[in-house]
Amino acid sequence: MEGRGSHRFLQVDEGIPGRGLFRAEDVVKMEGHSRGPHPSPWRGAMRPSKHSMQGRVCLVTGATSGIGKALALRLAERGATVVLVARNREKGEAVRAELQQRTGNPSIDLVLMDLSSTESIHQGVADFQRCYPRLHVLVNQAGLVQSQRTVTAEGLETMFATNYLAYFTLTNLLLPQLKAAAPARILNVTGGIEAAGSIDFDDLQGEQRFSWSRALAQSKLADVLFTYELARRLEGTGVTCNALNPGGVKTGLGKGAGGVPELFMKLGSLFFADAEKAAERFVHPLVAPELVQVSGCYFGPDGRTLAKSSARSHDEAVARRLWDVSTRLARLPVARAA
Numbered sequence: 174m175e176g177r178g179s180h181r182f183l184q185v186d187e188g189i190p191g192r193g194l195f196r197a198e199d200v201v202k203m204e205g206h207s208r209g210p211h212p213s214p215w216r217g218a219m220r221p222s223k224h225s226m227q228g229r230v231c232l233v234t235g236a237t238s239g240i241g242k243a244l245a246l247r248l249a250e251r252g253a254t255v256v257l258v259a260r261n262r263e264k265g266e267a268v269r270a271e272l273q274q275r276t277g278n279p280s281i282d283l284v285l286m287d288l289s290s291t292e293s294i295h296q297g298v299a300d301f302q303r304c305y306p307r308l309h310v311l312v313n314q315a316g317l318v319q320s321q322r323t324v325t326a327e328g329l330e331t332m333f334a335t336n337y338l339a340y341f342t343l344t345n346l347l348l349p350q351l352k353a354a355a356p357a358r359i360l361n362v363t364g365g366i367e368a369a370g371s372i373d374f375d376d377l378q379g380e381q382r383f384s385w386s387r388a389l390a391q392s393k394l395a396d397v398l399f400t401y402e403l404a405r406r407l408e409g410t411g412v413t414c415n416a417l418n419p420g421g422v423k424t425g426l427g428k429g430a431g432g433v434p435e436l437f438m439k440l441g442s443l444f445f446a447d448a449e450k451a452a453e454r455f456v457h458p459l460v461a462p463e464l465v466q467v468s469g470c471y472f473g474p475d476g477r478t479l480a481k482s483s484a485r486s487h488d489e490a491v492a493r494r495l496w497d498v499s500t501r502l503a504r505l506p507v508a509r510a511a
């Protein structure tokens with residue numbers, strides 16, 4: 174790990190002196206929790222926070238199912254203008270109608286993007302920017318798991334493209350709107366499997382060696398590396414960036430994936446949390462006023478406890494290299510990225 178002393182944003186379990194810095198303990202104090210000797214992300218209070226989000230524009234990817242749909246509901250019921258990202262218009266319209274009906278909030282919009290395609294993301298962002306000069310909350314969380322390797326129209330391995338590169342591309346393209354709305358928040362949904370991941374720069378797309386778990390873990394580790402690197406780059410802008418590990422949640426994830434991942438999700442769902450209940454916790458980092466300056470953090474499934482991500486996720490040299498590779502893959506002008 175390099176240059177740790179220069180960080181001014183929060184890193185879990187690290188006390189880094191500096192002005193404007195929030196440490197893990199500070200956040201816990203603000204929340205009124207005691208961490209105890211072995212803080213576990215699966216423990217902790219689950220007090221719903223009902224902070225109003227009126228006047229805030231929130232964009233949620235993967236909003237047609239599972240965690241994304243449930244988070245969109247939680248934001249909509251707090252009065253936010255919620256822009257749902259969907260790849261399928263019919264499905265997106267159905268969710269929009271359902272959320273409007275359930276929350277009585279008419280300000281729910283839809284933008285179409287296939288997040289496995291950088292071209293589609295560029296197009297969708299242009300559509301969004303025509304209507305919204307500001308974005309207060311961005312939730313990157315659309316994702317998938319596949320048992321077999323497939324490639325996108327742009328030749329990228331599908332989990333890499335959707336679970337990670339889409340987060341990178343969408344976020345960088347939306348930074349002008351996020352900065353214009355500051356204070357603004359970005360939340361990247363990752364998964365505990367990041368701890369098993371490594372970034373294989375010689376075979377990022379799994380052409381030489383592929384396994385579903387390796388590709389999934391790499392994509393989720395990339396999300397965390399991206400979160401920390403972006404938080405460093407956004408320091409002083411009023412835009413924060415954090416990651417969330419949702420833990421096990423009963424959703425559509427793994428359906429149709431075949432093989433072990435489908436079986437794993439099927440069996441796991443017997444024990445997993447209900448998505449709508451879980452989203453009441455996941456929404457916390459997006460709405461809690463006391464977290465407005467907290468950046469570069471990894472929240473556990475209760476949305477409050479700061480969990481510890483893998484040692485690899487803190488490797489700044491890897492994060493910078495991944496950033497450079499991703500900038501090229503996302504077809505972003507180098508000067509534009511963050």
Ligand SMILES: NC(=O)c1ccc[n+]([C@@H]2O[C@H](COP(=O)([O-])OP(=O)(O)OC[C@H]3O[C@@H](n4cnc5c(N)ncnc54)[C@H](OP(=O)(O)O)[C@@H]3O)[C@@H](O)[C@H]2O)c1
Nearest residue numbers: 235237238239240287288289315316364421422424425426
């Ligand atoms: N569920 C868990 O236990 C769990 C655990 C750890 C991490 N996570 C993470 O949580 C996130 C959400 O997953 P979930 O469990 O809510 O799964 P889900 O119910 O399957 O939802 C996935 C969402 O992503 C969308 N999506 C997938 N590929 C897309 C693409 N190319 N373009 C646009 N949208 C696309 C899906 O759209 P369609 O409706 O069109 O398919 C759907 O809305 C993922 O990043 C996942 O890795 C979940």
